[in-house]
Amino acid sequence: MRAGPTSLDSPDDKSASADDEQVEHVTQSATRQLGDVDELALIDRIRERDETALGALYDRWVRSVYSLVFQLLLDPDDAEDVVEDVFWQIWRAASLYDPEENSVGTWILALARRSALERMRNSRRARATERVQMQYLLELASSYAPAEGDQHTSRRRKLVASILRLPPESARILDLAYFGGMLESEIASGVGEEVERVRRRAMHALHGLRGSEIDSEQREMQL
Amino acid sequence: MTGLPHHEASSALAAVALYSVPAETWHGVRSHAEDCAECRNEFARFEEAVAELATLIPQRAMNLGHAAGIRSRLLMRARSERDAISTTRPREKPDLTRGVASLAGFGTRFTPGSQRAVNASASEPGSAPASSRTQTKWRPPVRLLVVPFLLLLGLGGVQMGRLVRERNLLRAELSTRTSATLPADAERGPESAMHPDLISAVAGPDVQLLALLNRSAQPVGRVFWNPTSSQWTIVTYNLRQPRQGRVFQLWVTDASNQHASLGTFSPDPSGSFSFQVNHAVQDERLLNVSITEERAGGAEAPAGPLIASGAPAP
Numbered sequence: 001m002r003a004g005p006t007s008l009d010s011p012d013d014k015s016a017s018a019d020d021e022q023v024e025h026v027t028q029s030a031t032r033q034l035g036d037v038d039e040l041a042l043i044d045r046i047r048e049r050d051e052t053a054l055g056a057l058y059d060r061w062v063r064s065v066y067s068l069v070f071q072l073l074l075d076p077d078d079a080e081d082v083v084e085d086v087f088w089q090i091w092r093a094a095s096l097y098d099p100e101e102n103s104v105g106t107w108i109l110a111l112a113r114r115s116a117l118e119r120m121r122n123s124r125r126a127r128a129t130e131r132v133q134m135q136y137l138l139e140l141a142s143s144y145a146p147a148e149g150d151q152h153t154s155r156r157r158k159l160v161a162s163i164l165r166l167p168p169e170s171a172r173i174l175d176l177a178y179f180g181g182m183l184e185s186e187i188a189s190g191v192g193e194e195v196e197r198v199r200r201r202a203m204h205a206l207h208g209l210r211g212s213e214i215d216s217e218q219r220e221m222q223l
Numbered sequence: 224m225t226g227l228p229h230h231e232a233s234s235a236l237a238a239v240a241l242y243s244v245p246a247e248t249w250h251g252v253r254s255h256a257e258d259c260a261e262c263r264n265e266f267a268r269f270e271e272a273v274a275e276l277a278t279l280i281p282q283r284a285m286n287l288g289h290a291a292g293i294r295s296r297l298l299m300r301a302r303s304e305r306d307a308i309s310t311t312r313p314r315e316k317p318d319l320t321r322g323v324a325s326l327a328g329f330g331t332r333f334t335p336g337s338q339r340a341v342n343a344s345a346s347e348p349g350s351a352p353a354s355s356r357t358q359t360k361w362r363p364p365v366r367l368l369v370v371p372f373l374l375l376l377g378l379g380g381v382q383m384g385r386l387v388r389e390r391n392l393l394r395a396e397l398s399t400r401t402s403a404t405l406p407a408d409a410e411r412g413p414e415s416a417m418h419p420d421l422i423s424a425v426a427g428p429d430v431q432l433l434a435l436l437n438r439s440a441q442p443v444g445r446v447f448w449n450p451t452s453s454q455w456t457i458v459t460y461n462l463r464q465p466r467q468g469r470v471f472q473l474w475v476t477d478a479s480n481q482h483a484s485l486g487t488f489s490p491d492p493s494g495s496f497s498f499q500v501n502h503a504v505q506d507e508r509l510l511n512v513s514i515t516e517e518r519a520g521g522a523e524a525p526a527g528p529l530i531a532s533g534a535p536a537p
Contacts, residue, residue: 047441051301058294066285068277080285083291091301095441097227098465106274113273114242140279152278159275177243178276184243196234203237209272 041102046094054091061105062087065112072116072181082119086112118179137163162209170205173198200214227255240269247467254466359490426457433512433533435459443494443531446512453503455485462494462530465516472517474525478508487521509535 039060045053065086070079089111097107141163146153163171171192176187184202188195232255238244239252256262285293370410435444444459457473465471473485483502490496513532527537 049301049305051298051305054301055294055298062290062294063282064277065285066290067280067283070283071280080289080293083285084297087293087297088300091304092298092461093463094298095437095461101263102270102274106271109274109277110270113277115311117242137276144279156278159279174241177238177241178273182243182247184238185245187243199234199238202241202243203234203269206237206240206269206272209275210268 040099043094043097043099043104046091051091054087057090057108058087061108065108068109068112069116071179072113073120078119078123079116082112082115086115089115120181121183134170135175136179137171158211159209162211166205166208167201170201170208173201174205177202227251229255229259229262232256234260236262236266237269240266240273250467256469257466287502359525427452430517431535433535435531435533437462437531438454444514444533446533448509448512448535450504450509451505453501455502456497456498456499457485458495458497459490459514459531460493460495462490462496462514464492464494465489468519469516469527470519470521471514472521472525472527474513474515475502475504476510476513477505478510480502480510481505482524484521487517511535 014197016079031120039057042057042060046057062083066079066083069075069082069086072080073079086108090108097104102110144156144160146157150156168172172191173187176190177184180187182190184195184198186196190200193201232252234249235244235252236256239249242249252262252266256266284290289533320485349413427449429449429451431448433446433448434442435446437443441461443461444457446458447456448454455475462471470487470489472487475483475485477483485500485502486498487500490494511532511534513525514530515522516527516530517525518527
């Protein structure tokens with residue numbers, strides 16, 4: 001029996017501001033304590049075709065999904081299309097969600113990211129090359145400030161510390177893959193490395209985020 | 224295990240979690256991970272790490288009006304899809320038969336007792352606003368005629384709405400059937416061609432209806448079996464796609480636990496598929512019908528994971 005997934009905390013579900021340009025860090029907003037149990041119940045109700053549960057899940061996650069998708073597509077119209085598509089996928093595919101595999105939040109954000117990247121790759125492949133020089137991840141981590149009332153401050157601090165500890169090459173690969181939405185082959189040609197090495201760096205970066213320690217000898221072998 | 228070697232899948236897990244690989248690699252690795260506990264656990268951890276990164280992204284509020292519009296559209300779509308499924312969900316055989324009969328322009332519709340009760344209570348004269356009752360002076364004989372008339376009108380409207388809904392759904396289903404791809408199993412040959420008279424195939428007096436449920440007990444299809452003619456009509460919906468290099472295979476298991484393949488198939492992107500085939504079940508004693516996921520080309524006996532199954536009513 002596998003261990004259950006780590007719960008990704010639910011986002012704040014406060015009403016969105018009327019100002020659509022308002023930007024704030026999720027870590028700076030009061031995070032409501034909603035356990036995975038609540039969200040599993042919502043998913044169960046969606047499986048039973050209860051559309052009010054879809055509405056509740058939408059209210060809870062729309063802001064985070066939109067923020068992630070917008071960050072990738074940089075276009076509000078495209079982002080809104082993807083948001084609608086993501087929640088429709090949730091309605092259609094709720095029966096395929098496996099709580100033993102991932103938390104609800106991870107599942108939703110993975111769906112959102114995949115949908116956004118599909119759109120990005122289908123319509124705006126040129127953008128990927130514009131991002132070869134980006135260092136967005138390090139900027140995010142460097143500018144992190146814990147929010148008052150955020151119950152997950154220590155977890156976020158660990159995440160930020162893990163990002164800042166990453167070897168620059170690995171952080172760059174993560175940046176290009178995560179925020180740039182680039183394929184490993186594009187990253188490889190962009191940074192002038194082989195695909196295999198890009199894969200190893202990506203693996204090392206994600207191990208780093210999970211706090212998995214890799215001893216120096218193993219790291220040498222990997223990189 | 225699938226064809227992708229472990230070391231190859233394992234080395235790509237992080238890239239797959241980041242979705243920075245081509246679609247075929249993504250499917251190949253995911254498929255391998257489903258059968259490989261080590262890769263599956265590692266992949267789940269990587270996916271969590273990737274999702275965690277989203278919590279650092281600046282939150283941006285969507286335009287309120289747009290957000291409300293999307294929410295409203297989603298709920299409306301969900302509601303109409305749910306209503307469509309619940310209308311066609313096989314609760315009892317007579318319902319479907321009557322629906323088909325109404326589509327063909329013959330047959331009789333009967334209002335269930337419970338529905339009559341609901342309609343009657345909704346049309347109770349006493350439920351009218353008090354003001355209208357006090358303002359309108361009804362002469363007793365006219366009132367006696369008008370109340371049943373309104374009752375009949377209400378019942379007729381409800382029935383008409385249900386009939387139209389069912390007719391539209393069945394039409395859509397029939398058109399799906401006629402446009403569907405035939406099973407990949409070449410051995411089926413002409414037997415697997417669509418029967419021209421679909422209505423008799425799904426609504427004949429001997430036809431038994433089996434609901435196919437997935438592992439979460441969600442309905443994913445229906446099987447219409449006519450033991451007399453040995454004809455099977457299978458309709459699936461909301462089925463996921465088989466993994467790369469795999470197909471779905473439909474099995475009939477008789478009372479002596481003997482499995483017979485009815486063919487292999489892959490649903491269309493919406494999860495739908497339909498086909499007809501002839502197959503006689505020994506002594507007409509059917510244990511169940513099941514769908515498993517097998518290697519391309521199909522298996523001699525069910526070996527892959529169970530996708531859905533259904534049993535005849537006792």
